Amino acid sequence: MQSVEDRVKFFSKDKLKKYRELLAGSIKAYPGLFTIYVLLAITDTSLFSSMSIVIANLIKNITNEGGKSLFGFTMYWYSWVAVGWSMILAYAVTEFFFNYVGGIWTRKVEIWLRVKCLKALVDVDLTFYSKNQIGNYMTKIIGDSQGAADGLNEWSNNLIYIIIMFIVINIIMFSLNVEIAAIAIGVFVLLLIISLVIYFQYRKATIVSLDYKQNLDADNTDRLMNIRLIKSSGTELSELERIKDFNKIYAKKINKTVWLGTLLLIFANFLGWILPGLITISIIFMYNDTYNLAQITALVIPFVSTVTILAGAMFLLPIILRALSVSMNCNWRLNFIYSQKSIIIKPSEPIKVNQINKIELKNVEFIYPESPSKLILPKTSLVFEKGKSYAFVGETGSGKSTIAKLLLRFYDPYKGDVLINDINLKEIDMPSYLDKIGYVEQEPQILYGTVMDNIRYAKFDATDEEVIEAAKKASLHNFILTLSDKYDTILGERGFIFSGGQKQRLVIARMFLKNPELLILDEATSALDNIVEKEVQAQLDKLIIGRTTIIIAHRLSTIKDCDQIIVLGGNAGGIVQVGTFEELKNLEGHFNKLYKAGLMG
Numbered sequence: 131m132q133s134v135e136d137r138v139k140f141f142s143k144d145k146l147k148k149y150r151e152l153l154a155g156s157i158k159a160y161p162g163l164f165t166i167y168v169l170l171a172i173t174d175t176s177l178f179s180s181m182s183i184v185i186a187n188l189i190k191n192i193t194n195e196g197g198k199s200l201f202g203f204t205m206y207w208y209s210w211v212a213v214g215w216s217m218i219l220a221y222a223v224t225e226f227f228f229n230y231v232g233g234i235w236t237r238k239v240e241i242w243l244r245v246k247c248l249k250a251l252v253d254v255d256l257t258f259y260s261k262n263q264i265g266n267y268m269t270k271i272i273g274d275s276q277g278a279a280d281g282l283n284e285w286s287n288n289l290i291y292i293i294i295m296f297i298v299i300n301i302i303m304f305s306l307n308v309e310i311a312a313i314a315i316g317v318f319v320l321l322l323i324i325s326l327v328i329y330f331q332y333r334k335a336t337i338v339s340l341d342y343k344q345n346l347d348a349d350n351t352d353r354l355m356n357i358r359l360i361k362s363s364g365t366e367l368s369e370l371e372r373i374k375d376f377n378k379i380y381a382k383k384i385n386k387t388v389w390l391g392t393l394l395l396i397f398a399n400f401l402g403w404i405l406p407g408l409i410t411i412s413i414i415f416m417y418n419d420t421y422n423l424a425q426i427t428a429l430v431i432p433f434v435s436t437v438t439i440l441a442g443a444m445f446l447l448p449i450i451l452r453a454l455s456v457s458m459n460c461n462w463r464l465n466f467i468y469s470q471k472s473i474i475i476k477p478s479e480p481i482k483v484n485q486i487n488k489i490e491l492k493n494v495e496f497i498y499p500e501s502p503s504k505l506i507l508p509k510t511s512l513v514f515e516k517g518k519s520y521a522f523v524g525e526t527g528s529g530k531s532t533i534a535k536l537l538l539r540f541y542d543p544y545k546g547d548v549l550i551n552d553i554n555l556k557e558i559d560m561p562s563y564l565d566k567i568g569y570v571e572q573e574p575q576i577l578y579g580t581v582m583d584n585i586r587y588a589k590f591d592a593t594d595e596e597v598i599e600a601a602k603k604a605s606l607h608n609f610i611l612t613l614s615d616k617y618d619t620i621l622g623e624r625g626f627i628f629s630g631g632q633k634q635r636l637v638i639a640r641m642f643l644k645n646p647e648l649l650i651l652d653e654a655t656s657a658l659d660n661i662v663e664k665e666v667q668a669q670l671d672k673l674i675i676g677r678t679t680i681i682i683a684h685r686l687s688t689i690k691d692c693d694q695i696i697v698l699g700g701n702a703g704g705i706v707q708v709g710t711f712e713e714l715k716n717l718e719g720h721f722n723k724l725y726k727a728g729l730m731g
């Protein structure tokens with residue numbers, strides 16, 4: 131979150147650096163489009179600004195038979211009318227393409243920024259997600275990528291316009307009359323400085339009042355959310371007074387923004403009159419004695435038309451600054467997202483896994499990077515052999531799920547190594563490894579989309595028949611047939627038309643389709659009620675057959691037939707017992723206590 135001071139500061143070294151990166155990156159991403167955009171901007175603005183030359187020449191020639199020659203043609207007043215109309219036509223066409231290409235470029239920059247952020251969010255490790263609310267970030271990505279791109283378009287196209295217009299207008303004015311041109315530019319610069327001073331005051335006041343309002347809104351929400359405390363304390367009146375006092379301060383702050391905003395508007399409007407008026411008076415005052423009326427008119431009209439364009443540009447300056455500030459601030463906020471670096475470092479030369487023959491935890495110690503002072507797993511060594519089944523049991527918080535996260539490389543061990551076929555997991559090509567793993571967790575992950583696509587997520591190239599076969603194995607097929615669109619039924623956000631058990635069966639169907647070598651079941655049935663759990667467990671039992679399986683269990687009944695049960699102790703106790711169900715059941719110790727505590731379900 132940016133502080134008010136940060137936002138009030140128009141430029142900062144970091145903001146500028148990141149903005150330069152945005153500019154360079156967006157130009158590099160679409161070089162052709164950007165070049166066309168700039169060329170169109172130059173043509174468009176040159177045409178618009180040059181209209182003053184045509185008007186000036188038209189007025190000069192209106193009393194003459196024929197004036198200067200242009201490209202070998204003698205120009206009459208009607209020739210200038212023809213040139214003017216051709217330029218208006220050409221201007222209309224370039225203006226259309228300029229806006230069109232500008233629009234396309236802007237949207238492409240927006241998409242480019244969005245993809246950049248989403249790529250960072252997909253790549254970043256899970257610690258980012260445990261520290262940040264992803265909903266907030268999605269809102270930011272949507273709003274800020276649009277704000278950064280729109281702002282970029284707005285300020286760049288207006289700036290190109292102002293620069294080219296300023297050059298053309300200067301050429302025209304100085305070729306008409308040097309003294310008057312110098313007065314016009316001098317007054318223009320002076321008025322520009324005044325309007326910039328007002329603008330920056332206005333900008334600061336707006337940011338400060340907006341910030342106060344946000345805090346005020348948050349405070350009001352907080353008070354209303356705790357309405358029961360207020361009611362039970364009888365503090366309604368004092369709360370009301372408090373709200374009134376805060377709003378009085380807000381009203382004062384907003385008052386400043388309103389009057390500065392009005393001043394800015396009036397000043398900009400007034401300029402449209404001041405500059406041409408001042409120039410007319412100057413011409414009359416300076417040349418009254420030496421020029422006749424026709425000569426004075428011939429000077430006043432082109433000057434007035436050029437300085438009117440110049441005064442119009444003054445309106446644009448606050449627009450450019452506002453757009454630049456919005457674009458820079460949006461990019462600055464996005465930068466927090468797209469510059470996230472994963473703590474999981476990808477290997478430079480990843481080793482592909484063809485088969486998972488052996489998994490080993492070798493002297494693994496683990497601490498969550500989010501809570502660096504809390505040891506979760508003390509030095510732990512374990513071997514999982516191909517085709518065997520393993521179960522982790524232990525009290526809540528003993529680190530069972532953490533083992534699964536280490537095997538999936540959601541995290542790297544703090545010390546020690548996870549070895550796959552004696553190769554360090556850090557060196558392994560993760561897609562080739564994960565392709566052989568099926569992971570079922572307590573909270574089924576259902577995507578927005580059809581039932582068919584949801585099951586197919588386990589194997590993108592599976593045929594419809596294969597998907598249906600998998601659903602049959604997971605005992606889900608008959609239920610799917612009762613849905614309005616059968617396999618094409620759209621599952622809403624997080625699959626709300628499915629019950630908990632049905633969602634878990636859908637995940638199991640995915641596993642049947644994927645046919646993984648290693649199955650990790652992390653409390654797969656713990657969110658289900660007893661009856662549904664038994665039904666889902668029956669599907670899981672089918673799934674387990676013939677695979678290496680690691681089960682993290684909350685009920686001991688589900689792990690009776692496992693080859694090895696690993697008992698973890700609480701308070702970072704690590705492995706306290708290892709054995710089969712029958713061995714451990716009759717042995718005094720941790721497992722026996724869990725057994726007696728009724729965890730047989």
Ligand SMILES: Nc1ncnc2c1ncn2[C@@H]1O[C@H](COP(=O)(O)OP(=O)(O)OP(=O)(O)O)[C@@H](O)[C@H]1O
Pocket residue numbers: 260498500501506524525526527528529530531532533
């Ligand atoms: N992302 C995290 N950041 C910090 N600490 C975490 C994180 N995830 C889990 N922990 C802590 O690590 C410890 C082990 O968690 P883990 O989920 O592995 O336990 P568990 O044995 O699976 O528990 P349960 O049976 O309740 O699911 C707990 O104390 C938990 O609070």
